[in-house]
Amino acid sequence: FKGAEMNPVTTAAGAASTQVDDITGRQSGAWRVAPRRVTLAVEGWNATNLQRRDVFRRALMSLRDQTYPVSGCEILVIVDANVPEDFQWIGDVLPGAKILHLDGFTYYRCKNLAMRQANGDYLVLADSDVEYEPQWLEHLLGAFAPDVDIVAGRTRYEPGLFSETMIICDGGMFREKSGPTHGFFAHNVAMRARTYHHIRFDETLGKSGGGAVE
Numbered sequence: 767f768k769g770a771e772m773n774p775v776t777t778a779a780g781a782a783s784t785q786v787d788d789i790t791g792r793q794s795g796a797w798r799v800a801p802r803r804v805t806l807a808v809e810g811w812n813a814t815n816l817q818r819r820d821v822f823r824r825a826l827m828s829l830r831d832q833t834y835p836v837s838g839c840e841i842l843v844i845v846d847a848n849v850p851e852d853f854q855w856i857g858d859v860l861p862g863a864k865i866l867h868l869d870g871f872t873y874y875r876c877k878n879l880a881m882r883q884a885n886g887d888y889l890v891l892a893d894s895d896v897e898y899e900p901q902w903l904e905h906l907l908g909a910f911a912p913d914v915d916i917v918a919g920r921t922r923y924e925p926g927l928f929s930e931t932m933i934i935c936d937g938g939m940f941r942e943k944s945g946p947t948h949g950f951f952a953h954n955v956a957m958r959a960r961t962y963h964h965i966r967f968d969e970t971l972g973k974s975g976g977g978a979v980e
Contacts, residue, residue: 797834797835797907798907798908798910799887799888799907799908799910800838801834801835801836801837801838801839802838802839803886803887803888804838804839804840804886804887804888804889804890804907805839805840805841805842805880805884805885805886805888805889805890806829806836806839806840806841806842806890806892806903807841807842807843807844807877807880807883807884807889807890807891807892808825808826808829808841808842808843808844808863808892808893808894809844809873809876809877809880809891809892809893809894809953810822810843810844810845810846810853810856810876810894821894821895822894822895823855823859824897825892825893825894825895825896825897825898826843826856826859826860826863826894827859827860828896828897828898828899828900829860829892829898829903830859830860830861831900832898832900832901832902832903832904833900833901833903833904834901834903834904834907836860836903837861837862839886840864840884840885840886841860841862841863841864842863842864842866842880842883842884843856843860843863843864843865843866844866844868844871844876844879844880845865845866845867845868845871846867846868846871847867847868847869847871848869848871853865866879866883872969873952874952874967874968874969875967875969877891877952877967878966878967878969881962881963881965881966884959884962886959887958887959888907888910888956888957888958888959889956889957889959889962890903890906890907890955890956891952891953891954891955891956891957892953892954893952893953896921896953896954902919902954905919906919906954906956907956910956910958915957915958915960915961916950916955916956916957916958916961917955917956917957918950918951918954918955919954919955920954921951921953921954952967
């Protein structure tokens with residue numbers, strides 16, 4: 767179980783090398799990125815494979831309760847088409863969500879489907895086992911500037927041996943300042959359409975993820 771922090775670091779070629787702290791999605795009383803221009807896509811395999819619907823529900827509730835008006839966004843929740851489960855409850859927790867059923871479900875195949883189906887000028891990728899800070903989306907989208915294509919956020923892990931291992935992995939991937947990057951994680955990231963229309967994740971990797979962008 768992970769917690770996404772609200773102070774992201776931008777990642778884009780040529781971006782200014784400055785820390786992105788205390789940034790806001792509001793500008794002159796309005797949202798810098800209008801909700802109607804945003805697609806929020808959530809992978810949903812944890813609901814059944816881990817048999818932890820309570821974790822998935824908590825993730826969806828944390829997205830629903832964002833300071834940013836998620837109800838105005840296009841919302842996609844991608845689930846395993848081969849699982850005989852009624853996913854109608856997702857719409858009860860996160861009103862307006864469109865359920866997409868994916869055959870041959872893997873983590874990055876799910877992310878690629880989101881990239882193909884999204885209509886927004888911005889695509890936000892989220893996971894079903896993450897509890898998002900209330901201002902996460904506001905800050906993530908607020909970090910965009912004209913020369914920024916991708917904004918990636920930090921992730922906190924609950925205490926434990928697994929968490930310590932993941933923190934080490936994150937340390938090898940995450941950078942402290944804005945600028946070019948070797949990679950990012952697909953559960954706490956937003957990208958422009960001009961980017962997500964032209965990249966895809968490697969779908970040959972295992973069901974739980976871990977891999978590279980093609």
